Amino acid sequence: MVRKVRRKPDPAAGEDLPHVVVVGAGFAGHTAVRGLVRRLRGRARITVIDQNDHFLYLPLLPEVAVGTLEPRRIAVPLAQSLHGVDVVLGEVRHIDVDERTVAWTDPEGGSGQVTYDRLVLAAGSVNKLLPVPGVAEYAHGFRGLPEALYLRDHLTRQIELAATARDPAEKAARCTFIVVGAGYTGTEVAAQGVSFTAELARAHPALRGVSPRWMLLDIAKRVLPELDERLSHTADSVLRERGVDVRTGQSVAEALPTCVRLTDTDEEVPTHTLIWCVGVRPDPLVQDIGLPTERGRLVVGTDLAVAGHPEIVACGDVAAVPDVTRPGSATPMTAQHATRQGALAARNVAASLGHGTPRAYKHSDLGFVVGLGGTDAAANPLGVPLSGLPATAVTRGYHLLSMPGNRIRVAADWLLDAVLPRQAVQLGVVRGQHVPLETGPARTG
Template sequence: MSPSAPEANVSRSRVVVVGAGFAGFQAARTLSRTVRNTAEIVVLNPTDYFLYLPLLPQVAAGTLEPRRVTVSIPDTLPRVRLVLGEAGRVDLAGRRVHYTDPEGVSGELEYDRLILAVGSVNRLLPVPGIAEHAHGFRGLPEALYLRDHITRQIELATDASAEESASRRTFVVVGAGYTGTEVAAQGTMFTDALARRQHPRRQSERPRWVLLDVADRVLPGLDRRLSSTADRVLRRRGVDVRTGTSVEEATRTGVRLDDGEFIGTRTVIWCVGVRPDPLVSQVGLPVEHGRLLVDPRLTVPGHPDVFACGDAAAVPDLTRPGEYTPMTAQHAARQGKLAGLNVAASLGHGEQRSYKHHDLGFAVDLGGVSAAANPLGIPLSGPLAGAVTRGYHLAAMPGNRVRVAADWLLDAVLPRQSVQLGLVRSWSVPLDTASPELARVPGGPSTKE
C-alpha cells in the first residue's frame, strides 16, 4: 500500500502488530477471531508469510521443500491487513510506527493499540572473521543458500587436490544449542547421501562435520537426558563433537580454535544464539538485556496502549519468581495469543489476564527416525521420540500439515534431490542481520522473523 493512500475505516480502533513470527502471528490470529469487525488489525512484516523456524534445518538438508515451512499470512488471516515493510522507528507520543517497504519507500502507520513482536536476530561475538566468513541460520534465505552451498562444496571436492577436497568436505557448526545440534544431525545425513551418489568409489573420503560449543555438553540449556541422547546420535553418525571449545578466528579457508588447532573448511555455520531485535532498544523504554520490560499482562508500564511479547519482551516468569521467561518459540506463541486476548480486552472484549506457563517439554529432531524429546517431562529417544517430535510439529504448525507430512513420507522412500537452485547469493544473507547497511541491501531478502 502506498504511504500516501487515504486510510480506510478511520472510525474503528486500529491495532498494529509489528512482526509475524511465533508471537506476532498468534497475536494477529487471536485478534482476528476476537474483535472481528470492531477493530482494524494491521500486521507489519517484511514478508507475506509466517516462518516455522523449528523445521528450517530440514529445508537446508533437503528433507522439506522451502514453501512447506512458510504459512501465507493473507491466506490464513483473511481479516487482517498485511503491510509489507520493516519497522524503523516507533513514535510513542504520536502513536505511529515508521517503516520502509521492500522497495525502499518510507511509510507510517497510526495505531490505537500496538503489539511489538519483532523477534530476534543473530547474536554475534567479537570473533575475527566470523561476520565475513560464517553463515547465519535465522531465515529461509539462509537455509536455501546453505543447501546450495553444501551441495556445491561436495561437487567441487571431486576434482580438487587432496588438501582442498578435505577442506571442502568439512563442515563446522559453531553452537550446540537447539539449532546447531539439528543442523549437524540433519546435515551429516544430507552430505553422506550426496557423497554416495557423486563419489561412489571414494567411500573412505566421507564428509566431516564438526560441532563446537563452549559449554560442557550439547543442548546445554535443556535436560541432561536430552543432551545425552543427542550426543550419542551425533557421535554414532560420525559428527566430531567438541565441547568446551570456542573459535578464535575464522578465515576463508578455515577456523582456528582456542586450543590452537586449525580446521580447514569452506563452511562455517554460526548457531551461537540470538538476541532481541535492536528496534526494541531504540523505542526509548526500559529494557532488560535488550528485551522490553512488560508486566505480567504484557503491557508496557506507563503505556497502556503498547504491548510486547515473544523474544522482544522481558516477561516476568510467574512460575519462577524473579526471573523472565526464556526466549523460546513455545513461550512466544503463547504470549502472542495472550497479547491478542489482552488487547481485545482493552477494546471491550473480555478481561485481561496474566501470563503464566510451565514448559511442556522440548523435542529435537535428529533426522531419520532419531529424535530426543521429553513431553511433559517424560524422556524419550529413538523412533518413539521421532514420532512424538514430528507429531508435535504437525500440531504446532498453523498450516501446511499435509504437505509437510507428504514430504516426510517421500523422503523416507525416495532419494533426495541434490541440485543447486542458485536462488540466493551470499551477499543476500549477511550474518549480521541487525546491521542496517547489510540487512537492507536493495533487492535482498530480510531475515527477520
C-alpha cells in the same frame, strides 16, 4: 493490566473503529493477530507489519537446508492465514510512542506510516554475534529461508568441488563442515547435515571411501544444555554415531577464508564452511523506541503491558516477560513462550477495548522436541524423556499440530523422503551477499 485509553482517530482510516497495529508476524505476532481477529470480530481494524509475506515455521528450517522439506512447506502465506487483516509488507524503521505512529520502509524503497490505538510489539530476534574475528565475514547464518537455501547449495557445491579436486588437502577441507553452537538449531543442523553430505559423497566415485567431517563446537559442557541430561546424552550419542566430532568447552577463536582457529588449543582446521548457530538477540528496533529495556528486551509486566504506556504490549523475544515460575528472571526466548504470549497479548488488547477480561502470563514448559533426522530424535513431552522412534513420532506430531498451515504438504514430504532419494542439485537462487550474518532475516516472534 492493560487499561482502556482514549483513542486518537486515524484520518486515513475512513471509519470510526479502534486501530490495532501488530509489528512482526513470527510466532508471537502471528498468534496475536489470529487471536485478535477471533476476539474482536470486526470491531477493530487490525494491521500487521512484517518484512516477509509469510509466517516462517523456524523449527523445521534444518530440514529445508538438507532437502527433506521444500522451502514453501514451512512458509505459510499471511494473506491466507490472516483473513480480514491489513498486511503491510515492510520493515519497521521508527515507532513514535508519543504520537502513536509506526513508520516502515517497503522492499522497494518506498515508505509508509500508520497511527495506532493499540500496539503489539512482536518483532522477534536477530542473529547473535560475538566479537570473534572473521565470523561476520566468513560464517553462514541460519535464521531464514534464504540462508537455508544458500546453505543447501553451499553444502552441495563443496561436495561437488571436492570430487574434482586433485589436491588431497583441498578435498579434505571442502569435505569439512563446522557448526558453532550446540543448542537446538546447531545440533539439528549437524545431525542432519552429516547424513546429507554423506549421501552426496556416495554419489561421486571420486569420493569413494571419503567421509565428510562435521564438527560441532560449543563452550557449554554438553550439547543441548537447556534440556535434561538424559536427552542431551541421547543427542550426543546420535551425533557421535554418525561421525560428528562433538567438542564441548571449545569454540572458534578466529575465522579465515579457508580455515578456522579454535580456542584453547589454537588448532587450525582447514574448511570452507562455518555455520553460526550461537543464538539470538532481541530485534534492535526495541532499543530505538526509548522505552525501558532489560538485556535488549522491553520491560513489561505479567500482563505484557509497557509501564506508562498501557496502549502498548510486547510479547515474544522482544519482551522481558516476568517468569512467575522462576522469580527474578524473564521467560526464555523460545517459540513455545512466544506463541502463548501472543495469545495472551490478543486477549489483553481485546479486553482493553471492552471485549473480554485480561489475564496475567503464567506458563510452564510442556517439554521440548529435537529432530535429528531419520528415525532419531530427542523429546521430553510433559517431562517424560523419549528417544528413537517414539521421540520421532512425538516430534513430528508436535510440529504438525503447531504449524498454522501446510500440514498435509509437510507430512507428504516426510513420506516421500522415507521412500525416495533426495534430489541434490544447486539451484543458485540465493547468493552469498544476500545472506550476511549480521543482517540476515530473523523475525521469529
